[in-house]
Amino acid sequence: MLTFFAWLILLILCWPLALVALALYPVVWLLLLPFRILGMAVGGVLQLVWAVVTLPARVLRGMTRG
Numbered sequence: 001m002l003t004f005f006a007w008l009i010l011l012i013l014c015w016p017l018a019l020v021a022l023a024l025y026p027v028v029w030l031l032l033l034p035f036r037i038l039g040m041a042v043g044g045v046l047q048l049v050w051a052v053v054t055l056p057a058r059v060l061r062g063m064t065r066g
Contacts, residue, residue: 011018 007018007021010021
């Protein structure tokens, strides 16, 4: 929503630049897509590492409750 309002303001201030931005938006989105996928993969690996590191503490905590 914020991007749309920024585009509307740009349309009011400089309509040729707003039309160029509207035309180039899909190209930029496609160029940034691999970085988003890489970011999701890195996030998943970091969550896996965190789960492996904290596993002994969770197991020991579970044994004291039971």
